[in-house]
Amino acid sequence: MGASDIAVDTVARIAAAQHLPPAQALDAAVRDALWAAEARARGLEQDPEVRREISLVLARRMLHTLKEEAESVGPVTDDELRAATERHWLDLDRPEGYRTVHAVVRLSADADEATRDKAKALADAIRTAVLSSREVAQRTEPPSASGTQQPPPDPAAEAFISAAKGVPADGLEVVAQVLPAVTAAGRALTSEPQQMDLAFSRAAASLVARGDLSAPVTSPFGVHLIMLLERIPARVVPLEERRGLVRDEVVTDRARAAQSKLLEAARREAEIAGAVDGLLELVRIEP
Structure with missing residues (x-):
């Protein structure tokens, strides 16, 4: 069948891979070499x-x-x-990130001055209405997730949204919702890339403590009223x-x-x- 050299390092690798004593590793190497020689003799490699x-x-x-x-x-x-x-x-x-709840009085890009003034007045009314949610925020802690579960609803956010939606919109559209945490530069703290309006993000970052409310903030989406729910520490x-x-x-x-x-x-x-x-x-x- 012909000669076949078996290198020492080959035996060492077999011993390490299969956790065998050197003698058994050598036997295994010899056996494999013999079978390989027989296979070549029979032309199996073709x-x-x-x-x-x-x-x-x-x-x-x-x-x-x-x-x-x-x-x-x-x-x-x-x-x-x-x-x-x-x-x-x-x-x-x-x-550092800032998790917020907000209400926005939606405005189209071509809204006239009268509509914009009306939206600002509505935002002021919403700010007055949501003042009670500050108290809820100040006496509660931000909820945290347990294991892989989503965190429970934030009572301060729920109070804010309920109060904001209770203000008569007078024909305007109002959206109130919790938003993903965002950096001062507008980058959302999410795995998927998401950029938020810079004016909104800077206003959120200016809030110091849970329950702090912003003044009305204008963005391309409308007039916002923002409440801080939690500051997320930098990592x-x-x-x-x-x-x-x-x-x-x-x-x-x-x-x-x-x-x-x-x-x-x-x-x-x-x-x-x-x-x-x-x-x-x-x-x-x-x-």
Whole structure:
């Protein structure tokens, strides 16, 4: 059947992977070598299914090599850290946020001066009506979620909305609702990108304590009256700690980029494009 050398490091890898004593690992290596020699003697390596399995093993090994190379590039760079921080800003670099309830007297962009004055007067009336909800806010705490459950309704928000909706709208449209927490720069503290009006956000950020009410605030949507429900503390992870937290993800991104580059180059070679797509894309690089 022919000779087949068995390297010491091969035995060591088998022993480590299968948790075997060196002697048993050597027996396993010898057994595998004998079976492989017999398979070659019978020409089994020419079987299409066997060739495909061999190709898949090589593809996996190639992807493993890409990840090793990505690891060897070195520490997370500043550019990589900036990109990873942007993806995970809520956990790594979150500014202070402000959770509010508001009532807005809706105005169209072409509303005339008389309608705008009417909306401002209605906003003033709503502000007077919701003053009682400040007391509710001051004697209660912001509700918090338990485990994966949504937090219960905020009694201060419910009191505000009820009072705001109780003011006669006199033909105007009034919307009263709790809003996602927002930063002073207008970015909502949500996983999906959401930008809120800057004038509204700045007004929300100017409120200090739970129950504080804003003066009427004009935005492209209308005239708002805002009550603060909760200030969400900032979360800023130190740069070097952040660099360590995102390292595995960055290494995976490097490997995926290298894989994409290889696939792009291979697709230019028409005679092997189909084979490469079928092999490398069957194997995913996982974090």
